[in-house]
Amino acid sequence: MLIVLFREIVYRTFVVALCGLVIIVTVKAESVAAESATFELSSDCPRGFELVAGNKCELRTLYQFYSSTQNRGVGGTHTALPPHRDGFSPQQIDLGRLLFFDPILSGNQKVSCASCHQPKRGFSDGRAFSVGANGSLSNRSAPTLWNTAFLSSFFWDARANSLEEQLVGPLFSPNEMANLPQQLIESLEKNKDYPALFAAAFPKQQLSLNSVYTALAAFQTSLISLNSRYDEYAHGNHDALNEQEIAGFNVFRSFVARCAECHTPPLFTNNQVAVIGTPEPSGRGLDIGAEKIFGSEKLKGAFKVPSLRNIAETAPYMHSGGFDNLRDVAEFYTKGRGHAVPEGVKMQIHWHIWEPNLQGHELDSLAAFMRTLSDSKFTPEVPHVLPSGLPLVHDEALQEN
């Protein structure tokens, strides 16, 4: 007995052809110290963290002055953040920092985590699809790593529930770092410095994949960006944003544009998946996203709602990099429900996607507001020398663009 109370609507439209992206980058070569160095892990927590009893780093942010409904960390200006990961030791975080930048983690030792998550590019890589160790393209765009401490699911299709679970993907995917578990462990064990560094960070553990994952997760959760001009406004300095930016904030949270319904302050994501029907680049087939993970056709084309913090630094946008600027992203939402869904594909577009008929100046102000969400004051220091002795590679990735 199936009773259908609610109408089903299928939108049939053609895919919008996409323009290729040309990104011009100024290259700044960093000198790499040639001499070998001795490595000692920091006993200080990263900025924004307090060292507490048990040698743990705990996050401190002004948002801890507030509470949130049902402790979910979604709301308005004076709302607490979602529950977060912290409590790693300074040594684990610092070891994670070295590993993060070290191409020793990749199969051919040519790419590091930072190749696709570059500090200068908002911990993303400026590409629609990342280039892996073997030169092949990844399936989806590299997400920013800022504020991953607050996320409850990982990957665009939400298939991992922890950073440790997530890390397994890029490390061993042939399209990404293309390593093998055995090789990864052996290369670390044979290295002259890493065994001692792991022993310092994990006194009670053998060097293992798990300790690699923990160290990388520790480093990633230390990447905190909560001191943007928007944050200053939220905490009470109403001069922190100009007139256009405040107007943009009001469009953003209005129930016409409805951006804040999913990109909910203070994290600017609600940690859910949503079907919005963005166009795929030409030549790319439809990416069904979370449908594959959760086995529900209702989630065809569903992807995680990304945080908009530091969004101005992480173009191109969407899971397949279909938009290269924030105004075009904003405009997508006012072009009609399901306008970019390929003909013959049935997608249950999210209920907040409608036809808000935003005016040109409103799109401009939305883009201006999103640019107020940038803050990279707590960017960690890039190591000058790596324990592997390999050169830093992530700036080369910049060069290739």
Place this chain on the structure above:
Amino acid sequence: MKKLLVLLLILGIAFVGGVYFGKQGEQTSRITNSQNGSSFVGGYNAESDQTLGAATADSPQEVERQANVLQVKEGEKIQDAVRLAEPGDTIQVFPGQYSETVYVDKDDIRLIGVIQEGARATLDGKGELNDAILYSGNNFVVENFKIIGYKGNAIMGQAGNNFEIRNNVIADTGVYGIFPQLGKNGIVEHNVVSGIEDAAIYIGMSDNIHVAHNYVFDSVAGIEIENSRHAIVEDNYVHNNTGGILAFITPGLPIKTTYDVIIRNNFIDSNNHPNFGAPGSTVSGIPAGTGILVMAADDVIIENNIISDNKTAGILITDHANAAEITFDKDSDPNPDRVAILNNTMLNNGYDTVKEVKALMLTELKSVSPDIVAVGAGEGSCIINRHRYKTVGIKKYADCDFTNTDDVITYALAEPVPPRVIDPSERGKIAYLGVCAGCHSYTGRLIGPSVVEIKEIYKDNPVGIAAYIANPIKKRDNFPEMPPQAYLGGDTLLAVGEYMLSRED
């Protein structure tokens, strides 16, 4: 042959069902006096609510100051008064035409329209502006406005606890009339709302809400309680909407539950308006003529309403599986559990119901105009005096072990939700580590000078540090000028000064 088999199958199910439920047949004829039974005790206990820490005297929000009254006259901007207002202030808006979006990102602001001989302060969006009033501050009060012609909402809150939305007249303001979202402890009362293409009054992802004495009409949904807990909807007049009063779980939202909702003493009359909801919206699927709609919500108590002339059904209860425009969410419970239908006055409902309900009735070999329709899964639901109503799908409903809700007066809180209490020393540390550490380290230069240097300059003088942070001046040629941090508030700035001076590493 095949058709016959299907028919036999249906009959078979009906027969088996009849035997099984026949044991409960005595219950179906039981006459229950609701005055004699026990009361629903409610699902909320303030004493066990951990979000309610006791406010202490040194909580910075408790600082006494003389509250001001700011007056706004026609020709002036309300937002200019909001900009000047400080927590505790009242803004009086005199009758006249105003056309702006008023946004309130401060705590403790009262925005009060002054009514003079029936003339109100009128906010007119002229079909161009998005929302009339946006607020994110706590303890926000808005009263006595007339609001027309907006595209989004008349009054929208994002977070903000302890809100009061009262005595506003709202017509044709787009998607929602009154939409407090993500708040705790709020009152929505004595508002008149009409012509809204989604819900006239929409409580979203909130707790401890009281919606009373409102008149909502000519909208797609009258009053909607969505992904919210501990809500009472009472004494409202809900007329000529597509659906009258709704208690929903919408999947895909960050807060997943709706439970403990009491819908009582409302007039829910002739909600037969053609549906004009936006395509894809949840309410666009509501069949016109639905008095009360419960979708997946738990512990919904329906009592003492007069439910009349709603053509599809007086009360419609469904799970997510029977609702097509609903997304999938593994964290969302799709079934309505423990719905309780107490005494209600039901007149002339379901007289022109939808074909899906007719099909459902066929499975029970009924062809009636249903007052109550339940479809899909769910458990623990109950009803009293079921013989009074024409029903379908409620065979598995037991008799309720309570008969009224007299013991639950309100879920609004006796005391406002207090601000989170942070010890002053903690405030200093949090602000220093969370903000100042972006530019200052203990030793060595980041962007600004080191704490060691600052300690030398301001030895035993935290007040001096606080004063400088609030209004910095350029002191060092080779350093950038420090941006002022006065927004942190005097207490926190002083605590930052004390914390910096106390640091040893």
